[in-house]
Amino acid sequence: MPxxxxxxxxxxSCGYAVTRFATGKQAADYLNAQLDGTTVAxxxxxxxxxxxxxxxxxxxxxxxxxxxxxxxxxATNAEIYISSVNGVAETGELINIDGxxxxxxxxxxxxxxxxxxxxxxxxxxxxxAALYRARNVAAPLNxxxxxxxTPCAQGELRCYNCNSPERIxxxxxxxxxxxxxxxxxxxxxxxxxxx
Ligand code: SF4
Numbered sequence: 001m002p003x004x005x006x007x008x009x010x011x012x013s014c015g016y017a018v019t020r021f022a023t024g025k026q027a028a029d030y031l032n033a034q035l036d037g038t039t040v041a042x043x044x045x046x047x048x049x050x051x052x053x054x055x056x057x058x059x060x061x062x063x064x065x066x067x068x069x070x071x072x073x074x075a076t077n078a079e080i081y082i083s084s085v086n087g088v089a090e091t092g093e094l095i096n097i098d099g100x101x102x103x104x105x106x107x108x109x110x111x112x113x114x115x116x117x118x119x120x121x122x123x124x125x126x127x128x129a130a131l132y133r134a135r136n137v138a139a140p141l142n143x144x145x146x147x148x149x150t151p152c153a154q155g156e157l158r159c160y161n162c163n164s165p166e167r168i169x170x171x172x173x174x175x176x177x178x179x180x181x182x183x184x185x186x187x188x189x190x191x192x193x194x195x
Contacts, residue, residue, distance in 0.1 A: 002123035003090050004188055010092035015178030017185040024051050027117060027189050031082070036060050041075030042067070043083035043103035046145070047117050047194030053082070072102035081111040084194055085118055086134035089127045094175040094186075095134045099168040108173065113183040119193030127174075135159045139169050141195040 008018045021027040028051040040057055042048050042065040049067070057063050064074040075081065083103055087095040094116060098104040107114055122138075124130040136159045140152035147153070148168060151160040159169070178184045 002120050003125075004120065004123065004190060007088065007090045007092070007123055008188060010090065011186050014092045014176070015184070017183070018188060019185060020188040020190070022190050024119070024189050024191060024193050027051065027187050028053055028056060030187070031115065031117075032056050032060075035080060038062075038080055039064070039078040040080040040082060041065070041078035041106065041111075043075075043081070043106060045082075045084040045103075045117075045194060047084035047119060048082060050193050051117070053117075066102070072100060075102065075106050076110060079112045080115070081106045081113075082115045082117065083107050085116055085122055086138035086195070087124055087130035087132075088118055088122050089130040090123060090125050091127060092177075093127050093130060095130050096173050097134050097139050097169050098171050098173075101171045104171055104173040107175075108179055109181050111182055113185065115185050115187060117187045117189065117193070119189050119191060121192035122194075131172075131174075134172070135169070138195045143168050145195075 011018045039062045054065050064070040064078055066072045085094045086097050096104050124133050140157050143150045143153040148166040150164045150166050151162050
């Protein structure tokens with residue numbers, strides 16, 4: 001079982017606000033209470049899709065999501081950016097892998113506030129294990145979701161560090177601590193969400 005108490009403590013010491021919920025529904029209700037009348041952009045994320053956040057936040061905010069027909073560049077001017085992560089270490093490192101790289105770019109700079117919504121299934125005990133998870137679990141599952149012609153989508157569930165034209169892993173970001181240009185909040189959920 002992941003040690004979410006330790007993770008929260010370490011994330012807070014890295015400069016993040018951290019809010020923890022037992023269920024994804026509670027997390028979605030919290031975000032709907034926090035965000036009203038603002039502009040919000042989403043990164044590609046099955047976690048956010050699982051929570052129905054686009055639908056609920058769109059009733060009282062302007063929401064941009066390339067999964068719903070917006071261009072990735074439409075996210076650039078939103079006040080708020082919401083993403084998940086592909087892996088997080090109990091020691092506090094937040095890891096994401098991207099192909100187009102709009103998601104990792106938007107999480108680094110340019111918004112007033114960034115939220116990371118993180119299910120307990122994303123948590124690993126240390127940096128190496130979180131990196132392994134991001135590369136060998138999250139990325140291959142995303143390749144399968146996207147029906148990519150990559151070895152990880154066809155065979156055993158692991159990364160083959162492929163040279164496929166359809167490779168979805170072109171950049172890796174590791175947030176060692178909270179980036180300096182915005183507020184950041186990590187929303188930890190004590191249940192599995194997304195990949
Ligand atoms: S590098 Fe290639 S094999 Fe590895 S996870 Fe990404 S797409 Fe799959």
